[in-house]
Amino acid sequence: MRYRDIKAMNSIPLFTLMLSALIALLPQAGFSQEPAEIVCIQCHSGLPEKYSQPVKLWRGSIHAENGIACNGCHGGDPKDAAMAMTPERGFLGAPREPEIPAFCGRCHVGVMKDYLASAHGRALGKGGPTCVTCHGNHQVLKASLELINEKSCSRCHSFERARSIRDAMQETEGMIVSIEGRINAYKKLGSDTDNLEKELFALRNRFHSLFHNVNVEMVKAESTRIQVELKKIRQVLEAWDETGRKRKTAGALAVSAMLLIALLAHLMRKTFD
DSSP, rough: OOOHHHHHTTSSHHHHHHHHHHHOOOOOOTOOOOOOHHHHHHHHTTHHHHHHHHHHHHSSSSHHHHOHHHHHHSSTTTOTTTTTTTTGGGGOOOGGGGGHHHHTTTTOOOHHHHHHSSSSHTTTTTTTTOOHHOSSSSSOOOOSSGGHHHHHHHHTSSSSHHHHHHHHHHHHHHHHHHHHHHHHHHHHHHOHHHHOOOOOOOHHHHHHGGGGGGOHHHHHHHHHHHHHHHHHHHHHHHHHHHHHHHHHHHHHHHHHHHHHHHHHHHHHHHHHH
C-alpha cells in the first residue's frame, strides 16, 4: 500500500472504520433470500393461518426453488401493497376448478396439451383430477414418478393401471438420470457435450409427455422407443469411455517407457563410471 493511501486512512476516525467493517459483514437490507414478491410474502406471512399457510407451502415448492412466486401465477403488482390485488395491475386471483389447467398452462403449454388429451383431462369439470390434485397448489411438487403412488391414485380409482404405467416408465427414467450424470461429468472435463445434451433434452420431453397418459400399452411402446434412442446416446458415451481408457493406457505406457529409459541410462552411466 502506498504512503498516501495509509495517510488517508489514518485521517479517518477509528469508529467510522469499525462501523464500515461491521456493516460490510451484516446482511444487506432489501436483499433477502426471498424473490422480489416481497409485498405479497410480507403481508400474508403476518396474517392468520388461512392466509399465511400458502406462503409456508410455497417455500417448499418447486416454484420457490426456481424463483417463481405469487405474481407468477396470480398476477398483480408485487411491489405495490396498495395496488397489488387490483385488476388494473393484472391480478387474477385463484382460478375455479375447471379453469385450473388453463391457469397452469400459461407456462406449461405442452403439459396442458398432454393433460387435456388424457382420460383425466377429458373428465375436467366432471369430477376428474386437475393439476393441483396430483401436484398441489402452493407446495407444487416436481413432476416425477414418485407422484404415481397408491396413496394418491387410489383416492379416485384402483392403483393397478397406474402401477403398470409407473413400472413401464421406471427403467426409462433410470436411464435418463444415469446418462445425464455421465454427460455432466464429461462436460466438467471440458468435452463438447452440446449435441448429446440436446438429444437428451428432447428425449426427456418425450418421456415427460407420458406422465398424463393412462393408456398402458401406449406408455410401454413409447417407453421402449425412447430407450432405443437413449441407448444410442449411451453408446456414444461408452465410445468416449473407451477412448479415454486408451489414452490413459498409452499415457501409462509412455511414462513407463520413459522411466525405463531413464533407468537404463542411469545403469549405463554407473557402468562406465
